[in-house]
Every structure is written in C-alpha cells, then in structure tokens.
Amino acid sequence: MTSASASPILKSSHLLGIEGISAPEVTALLDLAETYAALNRGANKKVALLKGRTLVNLFFEASTRTQSSFELAGKRMGADVLNMSVKTSSVSKGETLIDTAATLNAMRPDILVVRHHDSGAAELLSRKLDCSVVNAGDGQHEHPTQALLDALTIRRRRGSFNGLTVAICGDILHSRVARSNIRLLSLMGARVRLIAPGTLLPAQADRFGVEVFTDMRAGLAGVDIVMMLRLQLERMTGAFVPSTREYFRFYGLDREKLSFAKPGALVMHPGPMNRGVEIASDIADDMEVSLIAEQVEMGVAIRMAVLDALSRGMK
Amino acid sequence: MNGRRIAFRNARLIDPASGLDAKGGLLVENGRIADIGPRLFNDADKNDPEIIDCRGLVLAPGLIDCRVFTGEPGAEHRESLQSASEAAAAGGVTTMVTMPNTDPVIDEPSLVDFLKRRAAATAKVRVAPMAALTRKLAGEVMTEIGLLKEAGAVAFTDGDRTVANARVMRRALSYAATFDTLVVGHAEDPDLTQGAAMTEGEFATRMGLPAGPALAEAIIAERDIRLVELTGARYHFGQISTRASLEVIAAAKARGLPITCGVSAHHLALNELDVGLYYTFRKVKPPLRSEDDRAAMVEGVASGVIDVIVSSHEPQGADTKRQPFGAAAFGTVGLETLLPVALSVHHNGHASLSHVLKALTSTPARVLGLNAGTLTKGAPADLVLLDDGEPFVVNERKLHSRAHNTAFEGRKFQGRARMTFVGGECVYTAG
Numbered sequence: 001m002t003s004a005s006a007s008p009i010l011k012s013s014h015l016l017g018i019e020g021i022s023a024p025e026v027t028a029l030l031d032l033a034e035t036y037a038a039l040n041r042g043a044n045k046k047v048a049l050l051k052g053r054t055l056v057n058l059f060f061e062a063s064t065r066t067q068s069s070f071e072l073a074g075k076r077m078g079a080d081v082l083n084m085s086v087k088t089s090s091v092s093k094g095e096t097l098i099d100t101a102a103t104l105n106a107m108r109p110d111i112l113v114v115r116h117h118d119s120g121a122a123e124l125l126s127r128k129l130d131c132s133v134v135n136a137g138d139g140q141h142e143h144p145t146q147a148l149l150d151a152l153t154i155r156r157r158r159g160s161f162n163g164l165t166v167a168i169c170g171d172i173l174h175s176r177v178a179r180s181n182i183r184l185l186s187l188m189g190a191r192v193r194l195i196a197p198g199t200l201l202p203a204q205a206d207r208f209g210v211e212v213f214t215d216m217r218a219g220l221a222g223v224d225i226v227m228m229l230r231l232q233l234e235r236m237t238g239a240f241v242p243s244t245r246e247y248f249r250f251y252g253l254d255r256e257k258l259s260f261a262k263p264g265a266l267v268m269h270p271g272p273m274n275r276g277v278e279i280a281s282d283i284a285d286d287m288e289v290s291l292i293a294e295q296v297e298m299g300v301a302i303r304m305a306v307l308d309a310l311s312r313g314m315k
Numbered sequence: 316m317n318g319r320r321i322a323f324r325n326a327r328l329i330d331p332a333s334g335l336d337a338k339g340g341l342l343v344e345n346g347r348i349a350d351i352g353p354r355l356f357n358d359a360d361k362n363d364p365e366i367i368d369c370r371g372l373v374l375a376p377g378l379i380d381c382r383v384f385t386g387e388p389g390a391e392h393r394e395s396l397q398s399a400s401e402a403a404a405a406g407g408v409t410t411m412v413t414m415p416n417t418d419p420v421i422d423e424p425s426l427v428d429f430l431k432r433r434a435a436a437t438a439k440v441r442v443a444p445m446a447a448l449t450r451k452l453a454g455e456v457m458t459e460i461g462l463l464k465e466a467g468a469v470a471f472t473d474g475d476r477t478v479a480n481a482r483v484m485r486r487a488l489s490y491a492a493t494f495d496t497l498v499v500g501h502a503e504d505p506d507l508t509q510g511a512a513m514t515e516g517e518f519a520t521r522m523g524l525p526a527g528p529a530l531a532e533a534i535i536a537e538r539d540i541r542l543v544e545l546t547g548a549r550y551h552f553g554q555i556s557t558r559a560s561l562e563v564i565a566a567a568k569a570r571g572l573p574i575t576c577g578v579s580a581h582h583l584a585l586n587e588l589d590v591g592l593y594y595t596f597r598k599v600k601p602p603l604r605s606e607d608d609r610a611a612m613v614e615g616v617a618s619g620v621i622d623v624i625v626s627s628h629e630p631q632g633a634d635t636k637r638q639p640f641g642a643a644a645f646g647t648v649g650l651e652t653l654l655p656v657a658l659s660v661h662h663n664g665h666a667s668l669s670h671v672l673k674a675l676t677s678t679p680a681r682v683l684g685l686n687a688g689t690l691t692k693g694a695p696a697d698l699v700l701l702d703d704g705e706p707f708v709v710n711e712r713k714l715h716s717r718a719h720n721t722a723f724e725g726r727k728f729q730g731r732a733r734m735t736f737v738g739g740e741c742v743y744t745a746g
Contacts, residue, residue, distance in 0.1 A: 199490045214492075
C-alpha cells in the first residue's frame with residue numbers, strides 16, 4: 001500500500017471538481033483506485049494510512065449512497081469518521097455556512113467531505129477551512145468522485161477511453177453528475193453525447209464540446225456506453241416534462257431504444273433509479289448490460305484513492 | 316375511399332401551391348386526384364354520369380380552416396362535429412382544424428383519439444384536432460405533447476387563451492421544439508384585457524363599454540417572438556388583428572424566425588364601429604379593431620405577412636349571446652362565410668384570386684403539415700367548385716351550422732361554394 005511519503009497524485013490539496021484536474025492526475029487516481037478495488041474484495045479491507053486522521057462527512061442534502069460510500073472509505077483507510085447531516089446540525093437553526101465552517105475548523109478535521117445544494121459551496125468551504133475539502137456534490141455544478149467512479153467502471157470494462165462514445169441521457173440541466181462526467185470523459189479522450197428534451201438541456205450545452213440530441217434513438221445510435229440520469233420527481237409533473245409516462249415513452253431506456261446503441265453497449269446509472277421513468281427494470285437488472293452495481297463498488301474504491309491522494313500532501 | 320371515378324371538365328383550375336390558374340380538367344379515382352391537365356376531358360360526353368361540367372367555374376383545393384371551435388365534447392347543443400361539418404361543407408371547407416377549448420379540454424391522448432373517432436363516424440369533412448398546450452388551458456403545466464402528437468394532434472394551443480406566464484410559455488415552446496411540433500399562440504395580454512368587451516378608443520368610450528388597449532396584442536406578440544428566438548420552436552399566431560402586431564411579425568419573419576400568423580375573416584371585413592348599438596353577434600375575441608387595423612389586416616394578406624385566413628368559427632346560443640354586450644359571450648360562426656368574406660379581398664382589388672385561395676388551402680396545409688390543399692396528382696381529392704362571382708347575402712336562417720350567431724347577417728358578398736368534395740365524395744351541392 002501507499003504511504004504519506006509516496007509520490008503526490010493531486011496538485012491541489014482539495015478535490016472540488018473535475019475542472020482543473022489533468023489527465024495524468026485522473027489516470028494516477030484510477031490506477032490507485034484499482035489497488036483499493038482489489039483490497040475491497042479481500043477479507044481484510046482495512047489499511048492504516050489515515051490512522052489518527054479525522055474525516056467529517058458534512059451533508060446538507062440527504063444521500064444514503066454517497067455518504068455511506070465516503071464513510072466506508074474513511075473507515076477502511078483507518079480514519080475517524082464523523083457524519084453530520086443538516087437535520088442534526090445547527091445549520092437548521094439558522095447558522096450560516098461560513099459560521100459552520102469556522103466551528104468545524106476549530107475541531108481540527110483533516111478532511112471535510114461536503115455535499116450542499118448550492119453550487120460553489122465546496123469551493124467556499126475550501127477557502128475558509130484549513131483541511132482538505134472533497135466535494136461530494138455542490139448544487140448543479142460538480143460531483144467529481146461520481147465521475148471518477150464512472151470512469152473507473154468504464155476503464156475496467158473497456159480498457160481505455162479512446163474511441164469510446166458515451167451518451168449521457170436525461171436531466172442534464174440540473175445534473176452535477178452530467179457536468180463532471182462531460183468534463184472527465186472529454187478530458188480522457190471519449191466522445192460525449194447529451195440526450196434530453198429541450199427543457200432539460202442547459203443553455204449552450206454544445207459549448208462543452210459535446211454533441212446534443214433531443215431524439216433518443218438518434219442520440220444512442222452507435223454509442224458504447226449509455227449513462228442514464230435520475231429525473232427528480234418534482235421535475236416530471238409539468239414544469240420540465242409533462243408526465244412520467246411521456247418521459248418514459250420518449251426518454252426512458254428500454255430494450256427498443258437500447259437496440260440503437262452499439263451491440264454490447266453498457267448501461268450506467270448514478271442511482272437511485274426511478275424504474276419505469278428513466279430506465280426499464282429489465283435493463284437495470286440485466287447483469288449483462290447494467291454496470292449499476294459495479295459503479296457502487298467502484299465508488300468506495302475511488303473514494304479510498306481520493307483520501308489516499310489527499311493524505312499525501314498532509315503534514 | 317370509394318373506387319368511383321369522377322371527371323371534372325371545363326373548369327378554371329386554380330392550384331395556389333403550384334401557381335396554376337388555367338382552364339382544364341381533373342380526374343378523381345379512388346378518392347385521390349389521378350390526373351389534371353389543360354385538355355383533360357375537353358371532348359368528353361357532358362351527359363356521362365361520371366362527368367361534372369364545371370362550366371368555367373373555379374375548381375380549387377378544398378379550404379382548410381385552421382381555427383374552428385366546436386361544442387363537441389361538452390356543448391353539443393351549440394355545435395357538434397357533425398353540425399359543424401355540415402356548415403364546413405356548405406362553405407367549401409374540407410378540413411376543419413378544431414380547437415381544444417371544449418369540455419373536457421382536449422389535453423389527453425385518449426381525447427384526441429375520441430375526437431378522431433367521432434369525426435370519422437359523424438363528420439362530412441376531415442377533422443384535424445389541435446390539442447391543448449397546457450393542462451385544462453390553465454397556462455400552468457404543459458400537456459403531454461409527445462403522446463398527444465402521436466395520438467394525432469396536429470398542433471398545440473390554448474385556443475383563445477394566452478399563456479400569461481412567460482416561464483411556462485418558454486418551457487412549453489422548448490418542449491414543443493423537441494418534438495418539432497407547431498405551437499399556436501393567442502396574443503392578447505390577459506391582464507391588460509381583463510373584463511374587456513371591446514378595443515379601447517373613442518367608440519368604446521362613447522358606448523361606455525369596458526375595453527382593453529389594442530397593444531395588448533403586440534405586447535404578447537413581441538414576447539412570444541423573443542421566446543421563439545430563444546427556443547427554436549415553430550410558432551403560429553392563430554389570429555392577429557392589429558397593425559402593430561403585423562409589423563412586429565413582419566420584422567420577425569424578416570429575421571428568418573419560424574413564425575406564421577393568421578387573421579379571421581371578420582377582422583378583414585369589420586371594424587369596431589360595426590358593433591353599432593351593442594350588436595353582440597359582433598362581440599369577438601380579440602375584439603373588432605379600428606378601421607386602420609382592419610385595413611392593415613387586408614394589407615397583410617395581400618403582402619403575404621399574414622399567411623392564413625381563418626373563420627375562428629365559434630358557435631354560441633341565445634343563452635350566451637342574447638345578453639347585454641358586456642355579459643354576452645365572444646364569438647361568431649364563420650365556416651360558411653369564410654370563403655365569401657375572404658374573396659372580398661380579391662374583389663376589392665387587393666390580391667389575385669389565387670393569392671387569396673392560397674391563404675385558405677396550401678399555406679394552412681404547409682403550416683400544419685397536412686396532406687391536403689393542393690391539386691397535385693396523388694393528393695386527396697378534397698375539392699371545392701366555386702363561383703367567384705355569385706352574389707351571396709348572409710342569412711342566418713339558411714346557415715347549416717347549429718348555432719346561428721353570425722357577425723355578417725344581411726351582409727352582401729360575392730362568391731360561394733357550389734360543390735364540395737372530400738376524398739372524392741360530394742359532401743355539398745348548392746341548392
């Protein structure tokens with residue numbers, strides 16, 4: 001395993017987004033994560049790299065999946081993990097984010113993992129705290145560890161990103177997962193397509209250097225990977241999409257639409273899924289095409305790699 | 316349709332789509348136009364039962380009326396699809412594009428299906444339904460545009476209601492653009508015109524009628540044009556009525572935006588003064604405008620900035636019209652007067668006969684993507700044989716519509732349908 005004296009991987013002492021990270025940094029992180037993926041399949045999943053360190057999980061938005069993944073990663077790395085969720089924190093009593101940061105800072109954490117409903121919240125905290133900050137999702141901006149775990153999952157199946165075409169389908173407008181994935185996949189040499197109704201596409205999405213489609217069959221034609229996004233319940237009752245049945249009819253991934261993708265195309269979803277809204281159950285459950293369970297597994301490995309990489313710059 | 320042959324000889328063939336305006340004949344087989352040509356059937360036996368001698372009258376594509384309100388479902392006592400289709404046939408209209416302002420509102424795929432089945436079972440002419448753009452026409456939540464389009468809705472509109480909320484309109488347009496479907500808007504700011512029965516101005520002031528400013532139309536026209544520019548949606552103004560909005564639309568078209576517009580026959584022929592002594596049959600939505608605005612509508616048709624002419628047929632009964640002006644319902648029937656009123660633009664020297672017919676046939680077909688409105692081989696044999704010179708005096712008791720609330724009672728026009736054919740079947744012969 002690695003140690004604090006091992007070669008540095010990340011130039012920054014934070015992981016705030018994919019923006020600003022270089023391809024060699026990503027490759028090094030993925031390589032490192034491979035070792036943790038192997039470790040996680042063994043009987044002893046624990047290393048002592050972060051022994052004595054404190055990791056705080058600060059979640060202003062509920063997230064079973066991401067929070068437990070970070071918690072597990074921290075514990076397997078040997079850190080003490082403190083979970084703080086908004087419902088039990090003084091933020092719900094009116095404290096500002098800056099005050100919360102100052103309070104936390106006084107507790108001398110080493111790593112703060114933060115999820116917040118406002119874009120830029122992780123960036124703001126990184127400037128106010130002395131510890132490393134990992135963005136676990138800020139508003140509609142970035143979710144870097146999700147993009148990294150998706151990249152790791154893809155690389156394990158396809159070997160590399162060169163020549164791959166990845167379609168990201170669904171609520172691009174509100175998705176931090178989409179924004180991080182667009183950046184990362186493009187950085188690593190994959191071609192990215194976005195597929196969504198006009199109401200769920202951000203303005204000037206084509207400026208990301210991606211191809212934009214509103215017709216799902218056209219967008220899926222010949223792609224290697226189909227990445228489905230979750231459609232929030234409040235967005236499918238008329239404001240952005242008229243109904244769930246209409247959404248599934250035109251943008252839900254079923255066998256018929258998937259048949260337009262390249263034979264053997266793989267399906268991903270960051271979870272949690274809305275079965276019958278953005279994805280048909282038989283595809284989600286088909287181990288031949290669905291990488292959804294593997295994504296969750298790689299999530300822990302990639303977060304361990306991120307904690308490892310950040311620890312290398314710590315005093 | 317049927318396997319019958321009908322040969323039209325000695326006609327003045329006008330096909331606005333191709334610019335054809337020449338003497339000749341036309342052959343119908345199996346409900347479609349099988350042949351057309353200058354010398355077709357010149358030598359045929361006039362007494363052959365399969366032959367119709369047009370005696371030099373105009374044979375043109377049947378009219379497509381892009382704005383028909385019916386009472387079905389929900390108010391069949393005023394007008395059913397069947398009774399509206401009788402009026403349509405008598406007016407040379409072979410396709411009625413129906414508005415979703417019914418009870419229930421046409422905002423569900425199953426209701427589009429219902430309308431198509433009812434039309435097939437009861438109507439003499441074709442019915443192309445528009446569906447609602449927002450649920451219950453409430454202007455809040457967009458309808459299932461994709462599913463409704465698959466069910467057969469030809470466009471999306473809230474009829475004579477304006478979507479007041481610009482955010483809702485922006486998203487509806489963006490979503491409609493996703494499905495490359497036409498949105499038909501009504502430009503009348505609902506807050507500026509709340510409670511209004513007339514256009515603001517001297518006449519309404521003298522009559523003491525509640526009135527809204529004419530610019531309520533141009534304000535929404537400007538807004539929707541900007542939203543079209545933002546979203547890329549195809550957009551049609553169902554009917555405009557003021558010079559200001561005509562100018563706004565002309566400028567938008569010059570910028571290459573996918574925008575079209577229509578005008579009602581009554582806004583071409585009547586102005587606010589025609590309301591006279593509180594004549595409720597001339598209470599329409601949008602209200603009758605100034606003479607300058609009326610003249611602008613005629614100019615707009617002549618210049619082509621106005622793409623289509625519609626009846627805005629809106630049946631009302633004695634219960635809704637025999638009221639004080641302010642309390643009376645909006646609307647006039649118009650399916651049977653559409654052609655005669657529209658022809659007045661030609662007779663008054665503003666445009667050729669073919670140009671006027673274009674706004675009633677091939678252009679509405681193009682705007683709505685309908686396979687109709689032309690005399691080309693293979694096209695459905697939806698035809699009108701019309702006498703463009705015949706005097707026509709509007710008499711409400713002779714109207715075929717179940718409702719008789721015509722704004723044109725007693726008015727004299729020139730030109731009318733003599734025979735109407737839908738899919739090669741004769742659905743109307745003038746007595």
